[in-house]
Each structure stands twice: as structure tokens, then as C-alpha cells.
Amino acid sequence: MTLTGKHLIGNRESSESSETFSAANPALGTTLEPRYHEATESEIDAAVSLATSAFDPFRRRLAEARADFLDAIANEVLALGDELLDRASAETGHPLPRCASERDRVVLHTRQFAELVREGSWVDARIDLPDPTRRPLPKPDVRSLMQPVGPIAIFGASNFPIAISVLGADTMSAFAAGCPVVIKAHPGHPGTCELAARAVLRAAAATRMPEGVFSLLHGKSHAVGTALVRHPGLAAAAFTGSLAGGRALFQIANARPIPIPLYAEMGSVNPVFMLPGALKARSASIADSFVTALTTGVGQFCTNPGLVLGLESEEWSDFSEKARKNVASWSPATMLHAGIHGAYESGIAALLQRESVELLGRSAREADPAKCEAAAYLFRTTQQGLLGDPTLFEELFGPVSTLVGCGSPEDMIAIAETLDGSLSATIHGAETDLADYAGLVEVLQRKAGRLIFNGYPVGIEVCHSMHHGGPYPATTHSHFTSIGTRAIRRFIRPVCYQDWPDAMLPIELQNANPRGVWRMLNGQKTRDGVVG
């Protein structure tokens, strides 16, 4: 497929601005064709306006039709074949197998949302039957269910060019809800975005979705994202990326004359606690698995373990030494793009200057800056060092982690209490450790969205019970997740019908329950119909 570098506004291609940018191959330092155009205000307006007019026809479509659309997307993505993987790999430095696994995840979550829509119970239908004889006032018939909120703007992540970008769970959950989507393509992988967007548009055409249900806009400048989030036609926006970027868009969304929710997932420090039972039993194998988790994807995960805590002991020293060796033998690898690579290099340089930490180890081989390579780094500090230097609690995106030696379990809990909100917190331990450290677990339940036992937070399982969220600064709203089927909740709101005629109700609220969804009837869950 020939890439055009143009915006895809519904079924129309557009390239009004002469301002352009290119993607680069970070491993080769070369520029990738074609040039991509910055979206203009009028193009942004056209995309959102088209999404606005698509909203009613799209949400009116039967659930089955929306599910078919999602399945068609999964098929079109598979039909892109190696072209998608090759381009994603060229634009991000990700090896092809990683790109293939991202595509597998897209197919999985897209089909999962299709299944969610077909099954139908996600609408949370509730019925409270009337009682005309109630005193002093008759009780009305009250029913409610979830409805889509309207057009959604989506900002994908740099680190998952396939799985958390145009084809991410943000897009699929919005479609599942019945919301049109306008994507702001990530400027780091615009070609991957264009390929993916064309697959979505083919699926929309094949399943006769209204024009405007999906548009793709390009832009490297902040102006494009800012203008998009300010557009009055939007109902919500979703973002995955840095704290600075997410917070900026969050403020813009809140300051609108009509504010909208800006759901940002902004990464976190993801603390790991190595408890004595685990270190006693297997400090060497934990060091192996830890360094693997730290360096997978060149450490470019929002769930990367940035802080590791253990009690000062012989086993902790063994673990640290083994981890140091593993880091030393890890070969530097290419980061996503020059910007992220530069931020990593200056973050490391700053850490090397700080008195609060000391360098424990690093990749033995030098990184090649021409290839945007990052070496892995391991730092070490004490409880005092950490608590005296708040910058150590901040995420540095890349294969770097700090080991914190604690003097006592109480010290460990005290550190946990000072942590910011995090996507995850991990404990390695024996089962008895969990009971002995109940106070630590209690604190972590307040701080994190996901607790992992004897594993690592990287590699997020795509399923109904997954929660990829957490207290700020992990996200802008801890009630919501960006991965797993609960992600649909960001794009829906309840609508209530009082004394509404049965035939005119949304199908999931009708007496007969024709779709057989789970409903709450007078407070009881049931799939039965109601005798009208």
C-alpha cells in the first residue's frame, strides 16, 4: 500500500497545510517517506463535525452491527500482513516479533469488545417496576441503561505503535460503546497509524458504518492536540503518554466552556518489594526475572519496575549483585525515537550527578547514540537517600531502576506511604510474607491499580478483570481503566427513562428482554423478562 501522508477525514483525504514532518528509523537514523502534514484548524473541525453527524446513525445501529464492525477491523488488520509489522518496526525500532505480538493483542482486544457488545450486559440495564397504589405518591416506572457519550478524541502511545495507538483498546472500546473516534496520530509512527486507519476505514465501509465514525489527523506540534481537545463537538478524550503531556491536555479539557473528561494514562514508578521469604528461597532467579522485566522492550513500558525495595541482608546483597551482573551483560538496544532517547540520556546523566544515589551497574557495552541505543542502568540508594530526594520517585522512561535497601519492615512501609499513585505494585515473597507484611499490602492497595505477586507488571493480560489505571499521577481518574473490557466505561453514561412506553424503550430495557441481557430488576440480577 502506498502511504500518502494525508489526513483521513471520513472517506476524504486532506493535506491543507504545507507544514510537514517525517518519521524516522531510530536504528538507522534515516528518514522515512512520505512527509506527513500538520492538521489545520479547518481539518480538525471537519473531522469532529463529521464525527458529530455520525454519532446518531452510529449509535442507532444494532449491537450486532457494531460487533460486526469490530470483527471486520480485526480481519482487516490481519489482512495488512507483514506491511503493518515492517512499518511499525521501522518507525519504532521494535523487533518484528514484538510487532507481531502487538498485532495479536489488537486482534484479541478487538474481538473481546465485539463479544462484549454481542453479549450486551455491559449496558447495565436496570428496571424498578411501578406501584400505582403506593402512598403518599404512586411509584413510577423507572429504567436506565448506559448510552454512548459522543465523539471521542484519542491520543495513542509512542511505545505501542500497534496495540496502544490507532488500533488500541481506546478506539475499540469507544466503537463498542457507540462513539465515533477522531485519532490524533502519534508523530513517532505516522505511517503505522495510516496503515491501521485505512484498515479501520475499510472495515467501516464493508459494514456500512456512517462516514465520520472514524477519522485520522496528523500533527507533530502541540497545537493540533490542543485544538482537537478544545473542539466543542467532543464528548471525551483519551490519552496515553507522559505525565507532562497528559496533565497539559487534562487542564485544557477542564478549562473548556463545557469541560470534558480527559482520561490520561501517564505511566508510573511501579514499585517492586522483595520480601525476605522470596529472597531467601530464590534471590538469583528473582534477579534474572527482574532484569528481564526491566529490559524487555528496552524498558519502554508504563509498567516498567522503576523502584525495587528490599531489607538490607545477605540475600538482598546477593540479589543486587546478580542483578548488577545481568544488567552488565544486557546489550544496549534502540529506543523508540530520538526524543525519548535524548530524555533517557539526560535523565541518566542527572542521576549520575545526584548524591542521593550511587551507580550499581550498567550495560558493559557502550550504547551507540547514532542508533538511539540505551544502556541499562541500575542505581542503589538507602531509605534516607530516597526520602531525601523526591525526584527519585519520578519515572524515567527506559531500562533503569533504583534498588533501595531498607533497614526494617517499618522503613519499607514508611517508603510505601510516600509513594505517588502507581499503575502497579509488586511483591515477591513467600505466602507467609504477605501475612507478615499485611501493613505493607494495605498501603499498596491505596497506592496502586494492580497488585502482582511473584511476577512483574509488564505484559498486561487483556481480559475482563484487568485494571490498567490507578491514582494520580498514574491516571487522571482512578475509576477508569484503559485496558480490559471495563475500558468501555469511559465513554458511556446512564440515561434513565421514567414511565416510558415499552415499545419506545431501548431494546435492553423492554419488558420482554429480547436480547436476553443481564438486568437488575427491582434490585435483583436476572435475565428474565418482565410481565408488562
Add this chain to the structure above:
Amino acid sequence: MTLTGKHLIGNRESSESSETFSAANPALGTTLEPRYHEATESEIDAAVSLATSAFDPFRRRLAEARADFLDAIANEVLALGDELLDRASAETGHPLPRCASERDRVVLHTRQFAELVREGSWVDARIDLPDPTRRPLPKPDVRSLMQPVGPIAIFGASNFPIAISVLGADTMSAFAAGCPVVIKAHPGHPGTCELAARAVLRAAAATRMPEGVFSLLHGKSHAVGTALVRHPGLAAAAFTGSLAGGRALFQIANARPIPIPLYAEMGSVNPVFMLPGALKARSASIADSFVTALTTGVGQFCTNPGLVLGLESEEWSDFSEKARKNVASWSPATMLHAGIHGAYESGIAALLQRESVELLGRSAREADPAKCEAAAYLFRTTQQGLLGDPTLFEELFGPVSTLVGCGSPEDMIAIAETLDGSLSATIHGAETDLADYAGLVEVLQRKAGRLIFNGYPVGIEVCHSMHHGGPYPATTHSHFTSIGTRAIRRFIRPVCYQDWPDAMLPIELQNANPRGVWRMLNGQKTRDGVVG
């Protein structure tokens, strides 16, 4: 009971500031004893800090204990007897029967939340079982459920001194979730707040809840509310009141170093559409019921019908004339307090000056300003008048409504399309009207949180399916409701457990499902246990 005018900070009474204010009896123009103290920064800090330390012990309590606490509150409220009703009536001008009905509602919603907690399925427990044989990576055991977010600040409404204040669904849903509560008492009815707060504290003591699970702070200045919302110990805040007040607190909450959700319910215009079938069949009785809805509670409801639309016709003229007569015969009555009364009077004066509307009718008897009395007003305009004057879309709190004569169904839909978000939208019609006006219904489903057929939005049924929310400016977040059991969702967030040992899981996630809650197991709803 002797009222003290002091803050109730956990079990301690406090009155640091010498700055005080009093409540007034709006019907008599008299001052009510005692004087209430403005909360100081240190008192605000003490209340939130106590709530923070109460959070872990409170959420650790078994669900049954929290339900018992809620039931004990309902009992203590009943035990207050007439004293609560008398004080509420004196502070707000509400007749005693209205105060009694508010108390009934408190008992109802408090017991409903107790029942919700006992039943337990609100935690939305989800389990996806592991598959160690999966390729390329084993599938982990992933489980999640809702947990409380932390201490909540609550700002009650002026117009429901009992039902949407200290004892409102905000407080009860926060307790149900497991969140401590700090109330900023409404300065219009501080004595009612003190009585109610003492009832809550007695219930907390009787059921051995940790100190700090509940505190009450007084303040008339914005400084108290601002300092409270800025306190780093809070996890969320809920507010019911004006658009200006809600928006101001929303901005403060978003601008915090760590932003928190500020759930504001800010009232709305609540449009009513009188369709031809209804007017043909019963224009006189609709005029009766409409004026009753308009004037109940002296029009002081956030669901008051502020805009009524009909097609120009003989029946519409009949309806307008009958409504005019009913309004003329309605006797002016006392509003909540001098501030609201003054805002109503100046709002009416402004409307009388506008060229976009003409006065259709008003209460024949003059209102007595010494008693804070409001006359009812009915204005009339055309589609052009309305669309040319955006101020007519704004809510004026009190017994006033504007009738809008439309030239055609298309005009009516065009007006609906220009409406702001609203808590409710109402249609009076024959069933065939709903089919004929499908386009109107479609628009209203985008604009409102609740759709009512042949009824009125005032008088909100307290039940599982109720939704009291809607797109901005009705609320700051359309996903959430402040009435009905879904209100608990504002104060909870998912926490996910990966490969966590069964015995250490929250009880609702344990294999055996000891509480028998509904769970989603591998995507299917069930109450069955899991073979571990």
C-alpha cells in the same frame, strides 16, 4: 438537644475562630441561635487528617458492619423526632410535611445503601482464571473488584436541608463504599446540619466505627470550601448547588498538584415538550399538573421545569391560558433564604426588561419581601425570541418558567438541539407522538440524564435505576449520579490482583465466594465458587 455552633471533628468539638454567622428564619426575618463558627485552616486539616487515619480501619470493617452503621444512622435520624423537622423548617421555610418527607427519603436511601452493602455485588468482582499451558506466555490469574478511594468532602444543597445535606445520598454512598466523610455544612441550615451530624456520630459510636469516619465543619465564606477541596488528604468531593459554585470548586479540584474528581450537580433548565396528542386530549389537566410541578417547593428544585415547548395551535393557547390562570391563583410563598430570594427577584426583574420574552402571567397576590416570598411567573416567547437570547436557556432558581411557541416539529427539534445538558427532559404526548417525534427523542437522549413521559421531573424516585445526572452544566461528569444506588460509583475504583494467594484476597474475590456475590468469571456472570 442544645445546639452548640461548633465543628464536630470526630469526637471533638472545636470553635477556634471568633468569626461567626447565624442562620435565619426566612419567613419571619429573625435570627436563629446559636452562632456558628467559621472553620479555620487548622480545623479543616484536623478533620481531613482524622478522616485519613480512619480510612484503613473503616474500609477493613466487614461489609456487615458498614451496613449496620448505615442502619444505625437511619434509626438515630428517626430518634431525633420533631426536633430535626422543626429546625429544618425554621431554617428553610419548608412546611413541616415537606421536612417529614425529606426525612422519609433519608431513611429510605440510607437503608437502601445498607442493603446494597449487605448484598455485596456492587463490588463488581471479576475473575479470569489462569492457564499455565498457554503459549507463548502462561496466562496469569487476574481478579479485580471495586475498593473505596479515600476521604470524601461533601457540600450539601440549600434546598433539601435533610435529604441532600449531611444525611444525603452523597454521605450514605460514601459510607457504603468505605470512605470517611468530611461535611462542609450548608450555612443556610447549620442547625439542621448539627442535629444530623450528631445523629451520625451517635450511630458511629454505637457501631464502633473509627473516630474520624465523619466530621462536620461550618463556614459561610468561600475560604472554608476552597481550603477543604485543596486539602491533600481528600480523594474526591461531591457538591450540590449552583453552576457558579460547582464550577469554581471543580476548577480548584482540577488545579491541585494531585487533582481529585469534584462531582457537582448544578441544576438545569429541564425542558418540557408538550406534543400535540397530549394537548388535544387534555390541555387543561396538563396545565394543572404543570403549574403544580412548577410551584411545588416554591420552585426550588434542580429539576424544576424552566422551559416548556409546544406547537402554536388552539390547544397550545388553551394550555397557556389555563397555566396563566393557575399561576395567577398560586399564592406567593417563602423561599429558602434571603440570598436565593434576592437572586430570584433580580432574575425576574431582568426577564421583565428583556425584549425576547413577554410576561404571560404571575401570582395575583403580591409577594411579601419581608417573608422572602416569591411570586410565580410565567413568561412567553417564540422560537426566534429564544434562539436570539441565550440567557433564556439559563436556569433561574424559583417558580418561574417560559413557554415557547414553536412553528413546526422541525423548529422544536432545532431548539432541542441548542439546549445545554440537562438533568431531565420531559415529553407529554400520546404514544403515537413518540413515534412521530422520534427525531426529538433522539436529540433529548443526547441532552439529558432522565427522560420522563407524561409526568414531571420533580420528585425523584430513590431506586437502583434512578439517574440524577446529565451532561454539563447539569453535572461535572455525566457518567455519575448523585441519587440512586449507582451514586456509590463516584467513590470507588478498581483494584486488580494478579496471581495473588487465595487466602490473602479480598473476600469477594476468594475462590469459595463466601459472601455469595455475583461475579464475572471468565466473562460469565455467576454466584458460584471457583474450584481452587
